[in-house]
Amino acid sequence: MKIVQINVTYSSGSTGQIAQKIHKFLNDKGIENHIIYGYGPKKQSGHLSIYNYWTTHLHSFLSRYFCMQGLGSLLPTYKAIKFLKRINPDIVHLHNIHGHYLNYPLLFYYLKKRNIQVIWTFHDCWPFTGKCAHYSEKHCMKWKTGCFDCPNLSTYPDSKYDGTRRNYRLKKRIFLRMPNLHIIANSNWLFGEIKSSFLKNKNIYKIYNGIDTSLFYPRNREAWRKENKYNQTDIIVLGVSSVWKKEKGFDVFLKLSTVLPDNYKFVMVGVNEKQLRELPDNIYGILRTENINKLAEIYSGCDVLLNPSKEETFGMVTAEAVACGIPAIVSNSTACPEVVSCCNAGMIVDMDNLKEVVDALLKLGHTNAELKQEISDNVREKFSSTVMCENYFKLYQSISIEKSN
Template sequence: MNKGKNKKATIVHVNVTTNGSTGRIMCMLHEAAKKEGFNSIIAYGRGSPPKNGEYIRIGNDFSVYSHVALTRLLDLHGLGSVRATKKFIKKLDELNPDLIHLHNVHGYYVNIKLLFEYLKEKKIPVVWTLHDCWAFTGHCAYFEYVGCDKWKTGCYDCPQVKKYPKSLFVDNSVQMYRIKRELFTGLDNLTIVCPSNWLANLVKQSFLSKYPVKVIHNGVDTTVFRPVDGGKMRERLNIPKEKFVILGVAANFKDERKGFKYFLELSKLIDKDCMIVLVGVSKKQIKNLPKNIIGLMRTENINELVEIYSMADVFVNLTLEDNFPTVNLESLACGTPVITFDSGGSGESIEESCGLLVKKGDLKSLFDSIMKVKSRKGYFIRCILYDKVNFSKEYVNVYNDLITCS
C-alpha cells in the first residue's frame, strides 16, 4: 500500500468523538501526523467536528440513537450503525489509506463486525490505542474495581450489565465476548498501543495477547495546560484567597468508579480553611452537596479548565480504576500537585516531586496526604514529563515503521 516517494501516505484516525480526553489525544496525533508530512484525516461518530483539517463523520444523530436502543434492549453494543459503517467503508475505499489508527471503537457509532472484516480483507496496517478494557470483555470497559476476571476465559453473568454500555433487560456478554474474540483477532498487521503499563499487562492476559503491544503514555499540550492566575476563577466561585482548594475533575461523577463517595467522606474530615471543588457533577448531585463542596458541571472549555487547575492547591483523583488519566497530566502541567489512589494506571504519572500515591479506598492516608501537601505548599514542582511533543514522536515512529513494512 506504499504510495511512493512523491505522494503523501494517508492516515485515517478513528474515534467516537473529537472532544474529551480521547478526542484531544486523537486530534493531537492528527496534527502531529500532518506536521510530519502525512495526509491525515479524522473520522468520528459524535460531538463536534475538529477545528482543523479534513474529517468524516461516521453516521448521524439518528444512527447513534438507533445504536443506543440496540444496546439498551439487546446488549449488542458495537453491532448497530450498519448503514453508517458501510458508508464509511466506501469512503475508506476512496481514500485508500496507508494506515488506520483506531481509538475507541465503542460509543454507539460504528459496526465492529463490518469494520474489522474490512480491515482483514484489505490488510491495512492498523494501530489500535486502547483507552480502556472494552476490546477484550463481553460488555464492560473496566472490571477490576468490581473484582471480576471472567474476561480471561469468557464472560457470562456480567455483574456490570447495567453499566456502560448499559443494557436494560438482556445480558449478552457470552455472545459479545465470542464475537469480539473472533473479530479482533487474526489481523495481519495490527499493533496495540496502551497508555499505561497496567493496561498493557491486562492485554497480555487477554485474547489480544498475540499482537505486539507497545506502551506510549498519554501527553498533553503544555503550552495550553500551564500555570495561570487562578484568582479570577476563585472570585467567580466565591472562594476566599486563604482557602486551601482541593480539586476533583471527572467526565462524569455519576460513574461510581470515579470515587464521588470518597469526596463526600473527605468533606467530613477537612478543616474549615479547606474547600473541595468538583468538576463533572450532575445537577442532581450539585443540589445535594455539603456546604464545603462546590460542584460544577462538566466543561469542554479548555481555558476554563486551565484556570480551575491553576487556582487549586492540590488535585485529588479518587478513581477506583483508570488507564492513564489525562486529568492527572493536565493538573501537573498547570503546576498543581496530584494525589491519586494507586489504582489501574493512575499512579504511573506521579513522581515524588509532583504528587503522592494513596492506597485505594484508604481515607485516613488520603487525608494525611492532603495535609502533607498543605503543609509543604511550594515544595511540589510543575511536571511536564508527559508533553504532547514526546508522545506524538513515539506514535509517528510507529506509523513510519508500519507503513514502511507494508
C-alpha cells in the same frame, strides 16, 4: 504515507483531543491524514462525520437491551468504508470504536480484506472483554478465559441482557484474525492487562497519552481564587471528572467534606444539575466544561488534586492538574499511580481508608511553590502531547517501512 484515524468523537473528551493532536502533528509534517468520527461538527474539511440520528438511537437500544454494543450502525459503517476506499490509507489508527456509532465486525472485515495496517489505541478495556470498559471495581477477571454471567451489567455499556459470552467469542474471533493489528496501551498497567488477554500474542506497544503543555501550565494562582472569593488561607481540594459517580469517587468527596478543618474547601468539576443542587456548602460544584483554558485556570487556582477513581487506564486529569503545578493524590488501583510515581508528583493512597486520604490532604495541602514548579516540569517533560505524537509518528514510519518490504 496516508493515515486515517477513527474515534467516537472529533475533538471533545480526552480521546477526541488526542486524535486532534495527532492530526495537527501530521499536518505540520505535511502528511495527508483524516479523521472519521461519530460525534462532533457535521462538516469538517478533510474529515468525515458518520453520525446518524436514527441508527445511533437504534444502536443504543440494541446495546442497552440486548448487549449489542458495536453491533449496530450498519449504514454509518458503510459510509466510513466508502470514505476509506476513496482515501486508500496506508494505516488506519483506531481509538474508541464503541459508543453507538460503528459496526466493528463490518469494519474489521473490510480492513482485513484490504490488508490495511491497523494501529489500535486502547483507551479502556472494552476490546478484550465481553462488554465492560472497566472491571476493576467489581474485581472481575472472567475476561482472562471467557466472559459469562456478567456482574457488571449496570455499568457502561449497560445492558438488560447478558450477551457477554457471545460478545467475547465474537471479539476474539474477529480481532485474532487481523494479521496487521498493532495494539497501543496507554500505561504499564493496561499493557499488562492486554498481555493477560486473548490478544497477548499481538504486537503490543506502550505510548502514554499526552497533554497539551501550551495549555496546561501554571497560571496565575490568585486570579481564579479572587474571582471565586477564596481566602489566601483556604486550602482548595479539586476533583475533576467528565461524569461523577460512585466509581469515580463522588462519595469520597462527600465524606471528606465533613472531617477536614474549616479552611479546607472543595471544588468538583463535572457534576450534573442534580448533583449540583445536593452538594454541601463547602463543596463548590462546576458543570462539565470543554473550555480548556478555564479548566487550566481552575487547576492552577487550587492546592491539590484528589482523584479517587479506581478505574483509569492512564489518568488524563491527573497529568493535566500536575502540569498546572498542583500535586495529586490518587488511588492505588489500575494505572492511577503511574503519573504520580514516575514524576514524584503526589501521593498514592487506599481510597477506602478515609484516614489515609485525610493525612495525605493535610500533608500536600501545604506544598510550596518551588516543589509545585518541579512536579509541573517533570510531567511536562514526560507526558507532553509532542512526545506522544513523536512516538506515534515513529510507529507509523516503522509500520510503513515494514509494509513496503
